[in-house]
Amino acid sequence: MPCLTDLQQLVKGVQKGDKRSIARTISIIENNEPEAQRIISLLYPKTGKAHILGITGPPGAGKSTLIEKLVKEMRNRGKTVGVVAVDPTSPFSGGAFLGDRVRMQDLSTDPGVYIRSMATRNHPGGLARATKDAARVLDASGKNIVIVETVGAGQSEVEVVKVAHTIIVVLAPGLGDDIQAIKAGQMEIGDIFVVNKADRENANKAKSDIETMLEMAQEKKGWKPLVAKTSALTGEGIAELLERIEEHRKYLKTGAIDERRKERIENELVEALTQKITESIVNELKQKDEWSKLTQKILSRETDPYSAADKLLTKQLKPTKKR
Amino acid sequence: MSKKGKERKIRVVIAKPGLDSHDRGAKIVARALRDAGMEVIYTGLRQTPGQIVETALQEDVDVIGLSILSGAHSKLFPEIMGLLKKKGLGNVLVFAGGIIPQEDVPALKKIGIKEVFGPGTPTSTLVEFVREKAPKRK
Numbered sequence: 001m002p003c004l005t006d007l008q009q010l011v012k013g014v015q016k017g018d019k020r021s022i023a024r025t026i027s028i029i030e031n032n033e034p035e036a037q038r039i040i041s042l043l044y045p046k047t048g049k050a051h052i053l054g055i056t057g058p059p060g061a062g063k064s065t066l067i068e069k070l071v072k073e074m075r076n077r078g079k080t081v082g083v084v085a086v087d088p089t090s091p092f093s094g095g096a097f098l099g100d101r102v103r104m105q106d107l108s109t110d111p112g113v114y115i116r117s118m119a120t121r122n123h124p125g126g127l128a129r130a131t132k133d134a135a136r137v138l139d140a141s142g143k144n145i146v147i148v149e150t151v152g153a154g155q156s157e158v159e160v161v162k163v164a165h166t167i168i169v170v171l172a173p174g175l176g177d178d179i180q181a182i183k184a185g186q187m188e189i190g191d192i193f194v195v196n197k198a199d200r201e202n203a204n205k206a207k208s209d210i211e212t213m214l215e216m217a218q219e220k221k222g223w224k225p226l227v228a229k230t231s232a233l234t235g236e237g238i239a240e241l242l243e244r245i246e247e248h249r250k251y252l253k254t255g256a257i258d259e260r261r262k263e264r265i266e267n268e269l270v271e272a273l274t275q276k277i278t279e280s281i282v283n284e285l286k287q288k289d290e291w292s293k294l295t296q297k298i299l300s301r302e303t304d305p306y307s308a309a310d311k312l313l314t315k316q317l318k319p320t321k322k323r
Numbered sequence: 324m325s326k327k328g329k330e331r332k333i334r335v336v337i338a339k340p341g342l343d344s345h346d347r348g349a350k351i352v353a354r355a356l357r358d359a360g361m362e363v364i365y366t367g368l369r370q371t372p373g374q375i376v377e378t379a380l381q382e383d384v385d386v387i388g389l390s391i392l393s394g395a396h397s398k399l400f401p402e403i404m405g406l407l408k409k410k411g412l413g414n415v416l417v418f419a420g421g422i423i424p425q426e427d428v429p430a431l432k433k434i435g436i437k438e439v440f441g442p443g444t445p446t447s448t449l450v451e452f453v454r455e456k457a458p459k460r461k
Contacts, residue, residue, distance in 0.1 A: 019377075019381055020380060020410070020411060023381055026383065031332075033331075093357065094332070095359060095363065096357060097363050097365065098362060101364060101367065102365060102367035103367075105366070108366075108374045108377045108381070109374055115381055116381060116382065
């Protein structure tokens with residue numbers, strides 16, 4: 001196990017943008033190694049500078065291809081970029097096939113770009129547990145922009161809102177009609193909607209379906225989500241999309257981001273607390289005789305998990321005076 | 324964080340160096356390793372040695388599998404092995420597959436390619452090989 005000076009060395013490497021240090025640090029966090037929490041606390045003060053973009057949307061909409069084009073344009077404008085691309089873990093084998101790099105081949109040798117593929121490891125919501133912290137590592141490494149690509153997300157996989165400042169929902173023509181556009185979940189989180197594959201038929205129809213849906217949401221004050229049309233294939237609309245992203249970044253700078261940040265940090269604190277509390281309580285309960293007795297009873301159908309949980313909570317959780 | 328450190332997975336890059344565009348074999352290997360519980364990063368076709376090594380570096384992998392059918396292995400593999408050493412990735416396990424003549428194999432092993440698998444290798448052999456030979460970390 002690396003000692004504290006090793007960790008500080010690693011953190012220094014990250015700050016210098018050294019790719020090997022970044023890679024090792026993300027692995028430590030991803031694998032939840034004992035020093036993960038320590039390294040996050042060392043890095044945390046160095047974060048908060050990057051603009052974090054979340055890119056989500058259904059499988060096959062062209063997210064990875066669009067990211068390649070976006071990053072190239074960002075590089076032309078002198079920005080450095082980090083990408084965390086998430087793909088699903090198999091619930092059966094625990095393995096994963098991470099294929100997002102296939103669409104981003106040209107970026108792999110660019111010294112101003114760092115790409116990391118990440119498997120969900122069965123974390124719900126379209127991201128991996130470690131995605132947020134991986135984005136932080138890239139932020140601390142001095143990247144101007146960090147892009148988080150979710151798995152090909154379903155309608156309710158919206159965890160990316162907890163990670164990114166600007167959410168881009170990528171869609172493609174022919175994926176659904178105006179009824180799909182009005183549904184809750186993914187269609188509510190976009191700051192910018194992109195109709196990709198604009199070189200295909202019906203792109204305008206898809207765009208107007210989304211615009212109509214957005215206009216219905218009048219009560220929303222502040223940022224009005226907008227719809228952009230791109231073709232990652234031809235490069236059409238990429239520069240314009242970047243302008244829209246820049247607009248949103250400027251909008252956030254007017255103070256809107258502070259609201260978002262505060263809310264997000266509170267949520268994160270609650271999450272961290274919940275996890276730690278649950279763990280410590282469950283670990284303690286597992287030590288009790290009652291635990292195995294109740295497990296047996298559930299197994300033999302004498303009781304059910306809910307009643308057993310009640311019993312454990314009311315009887316066992318009280319501070320025991322004599323042991 | 325109850326399962327500290329137990330979340331490690333073997334990470335593998337499956338790469339296609341050179342100019343041939345047949346990746347059925349590479350995909351079968353990727354799939355087999357995935358089904359064995361590993362995280363497999365696929366690079367896509369026509370990768371330069373520089374791209375492959377950069378990918379391995381950024382993805383912090385334990386293993387690299389090279390698939391080649393073009394006959395350029397004797398040119399490309401030494402470049403890859405050289406770059407790996409240069410970037411401090413000398414302990415990454417490298418294996419190869421595809422169409423590689425038997426008489427070339429000793430030279431490839433000499434430069435650090437651990438094994439060369441020809442057509443018809445059962446995927447279970449591969450999985451076993453990777454599980455056994457992947458460098459153990461800490």
